[in-house]
Amino acid sequence: MAPLDLYVAGGIVAVTIIGAHYFKKQKQNSPPWAHASIWQTLNEFSNYPVEFLIKQRKEKGDIFRVNLLFFSITFIIGAKWNRWLLRETKEEDASFYEAVRDWHHGLIDVAHNFPGWHERxxxxxxxGLNGPARLEQMSKYFLDIAVPTYQSWEAETSVPLFDFGSELVLRAVLTALLGPAFVHKYGDEVVPMVKSFERDIGHNLAMFLPLWATGVGRGLLRTRRRWKELIEAEVVARLEDPTRCVEAGDYLSYLLTLDNAARYMDCYGEHIxxxxTAAHTNSDGTFAWTLLHLVRNPDLLAEYENEIRSNPPLGGRYPIKTMPFSEACLRETGRLYSNLVNLRYVFRDMVAPGGIIIPKGWLAASPLVTQRDPELYPHPEEWEPHRFLSNDPATSYASKFRSHExxxxxxxxxACLGEKLxxxxxxxxxxxxxxxxxxxxVVDGVIAGEGLSNVGVDVTFSEGLxxxxxxREVWIKVTKRDVPLSEEAARSSV
Ligand code: HEM
Incomplete structure (x- = not known):
């Protein structure tokens, strides 16, 4: 960090500490403050947010405010509050878009303010992300990336699961959104650019100081400039030759076949x-944790292997409709690791059920904390996919979803527009x-007894989105099977 950055950051910290304490008064009917000193809050919330929120919920109930020095968040926890926030509040009261815009520190302002863009x-x-023909095309793209990537993993003594997994998923989603030709041409430039963008967007310096004032902020501005250049050049080329769009299966091509596509030129870079980020930042962690839990639990891995044996791929795609175990694994990883916060920005004090006044500012549900509630999920810290295979109407996935648990x-x-993807x-x-x-x-990086369900490594919330x-990184060795699982039966009957 440059010395100037340090001085500016130090000044802002001092002013904010004084201000935060001065203004931290309890308004009538507003939620209580979390029970912790400011330093304890900052330390515990940034290092162990789930544990911190669980502890506060026990003391303060389902709604409480957390003072994070530069800003505060009102937390609402539990199925009832998930429902209220996600289904019942209006965009004009508790805004998703405003939260996303604010979180991006003005980097996506053009698209945010362009009339009609959000709806479009x-x-x-x-x-563009959900039609069956598009999904089929995207599956082919994913396979074209996965096969050579896994071959390259096999050629290494071992590979870092989180990092390489993240890069694989990133190349896959870039291809789905922009097409293979774009990724082939710009992938090596764009992949590190997106990775640093995702890391730096949540950096404290970017959040609390003008972007031009710090190295992190200037890096984000450079990324935006370059990204805009690349996407605009791509859009112009595709609009000049519309047949390219009609024939291609990627999302940008679809977007450019819509009416008046040229009018929205300024929005495409920010939108893409x-x-x-939406497509990558949850899919990569889900990819890696699921594999790690499986590899660390031979019985569950054997169950998935059996599911693959009895569901051979057709044209490279596995028939997921008859593969409920892998769906349960996806759900279970989401239950334990995803959605620490669903953020909204509240424009003015608003009345919530029970007459509670939610103050203007940040508001967040924490589905992840709800998903660790032992009354809703027995042995909540165990990675146990079978819980989502139950047909019992009280505990099945469908009922957990309907009840907002x-x-x-x-x-x-x-709701996510990429779930099918x-x-x-x-x-x-x-x-x-x-x-x-x-x-x-697994050849390195795990410690017996550490992490959820003895997965071997603790989760960290201090970096990334x-x-x-x-x-820490976990290293895996990848060895080619003599015969793929799905071909064993056919080969042994010959
Ligand atoms: C395991 C992976 C994923 C998880 C767990 C996930 C989860 C979510 C959640 C919880 C939301 C709602 C956020 C809120 O209400 O505050 C959301 C929204 C969204 N997701 Fe995903 N997502 C995943 C992958 C994807 C993918 C692959 C895409 C593809 C582009 C995508 C695109 C979106 C978009 C565009 C929204 C915002 C919808 C809107 O504007 O209203 N997501 N996602």
Whole structure:
């Protein structure tokens, strides 16, 4: 960090500490403050947010405010509050878009303010990411990336699961959104650029100081400039030759076949970068944790292997409709690791059920904390996919979803637009292609007794967005099987 950055940061910290304490008064009917000193809050919330929120919930109930020095967040926890936030509040009261915009420190202002863009983008993503023909095409893209990537992993003595997994998922989503030709041409430049963008967007210096004032902020501005250049050049080239768009299966091509595509030129760069972040930051952690839990638990891995044996791929795609175990694994990883916060920005004090006044500012549900509630999930800290295979109406996935006890992909107005793509990416392609063709072995990075369900590594929430990684890297060795699992039966009957 440059010395100037340090002085500016130090000054802001001092002023804010004084200000935060001066203004931290309890208004009538507003939620109580978390029971912890400011330093304890900062330390525990940034290092162990789930444990901190669980502890505060026990003391203060389902609604409380957390003072994070530069700003505060009102937390609402539990199925009832998930429902209220995700289904019942209105965009004009508790805004998802404003939260996303604010979180990006003005880097996505053009698209945010462009008349009609939000509606257009929402509709475009609903169709452009979810039609069966598009999903089929995207699956092919994913397979084309997975096969050579796994071959390259096999050639190494061992590979870092979180890092390499993240890069694989990133290349896959870039291809789904921008097409293979773009990724082939710019992948080596764009992959590190997106990775640093995702890391730096949540950096304290970017959050509390003007972007031009710090190295981190200037890096984000450079990324935005370069990204805009790349996407605009791509858009111009595709609009000049519309047949390219009609024939291609990627999302940008679909977006450019819509009416008046040229009018929205200024929005595409910002839109695509936020779509990539949305697509990547939860899928990569889900990819890695699921594999790690499976490899660390031979019985569960054997169960997945058997599911693959009896569901051979068709044209490289595994038939996920008849693969409930992999769905349960996806859910269980989401239950334990995803959705620490669903953030909204409240424009003015608002009245919540029970007459509680939610103050203007940040508001967040924490589905992850709800998902660790032992009354809803017995042995909540165990990674146990079978809990989602139950047909019991009280505990099945469908009932957990309907009752808002489990909202892995959100609910209502802002529910995830990429859920089908996730099934196609992880369950139909990346996981089974790897496990069908390779044996996995953890060779370094795990410590017995550490992490949830003895997975061998604790989770860290202190870096990055979305589903977090392990607090250190885990190294796996990938060895090709003599015969893929899904071909064993056919070969042995010959
Ligand atoms: C395991 C992976 C994923 C998880 C757990 C996940 C989860 C979520 C959740 C919980 C929300 C709602 C956030 C809120 O209400 O505050 C959301 C929204 C969204 N997700 Fe995902 N997501 C995943 C992957 C994807 C993928 C692959 C895409 C593809 C582009 C995507 C695109 C989106 C978009 C665009 C929204 C915002 C919808 C809106 O504007 O209303 N997500 N996601």
């Amino acid at each position: 983008a929402l509709k475009a993503m609903s169709i 970068v936020t779509a990539i 489990f909202v892995q992909f959100g609910y209502g107005r802002h 996730v099934h196609c990416l992880l369950r139909e392609t990346l996981w089974p292609t790897l496990i069908d063709n390779y044996r996995l072995e 979305g589903t977090p990684f392990g607090e």
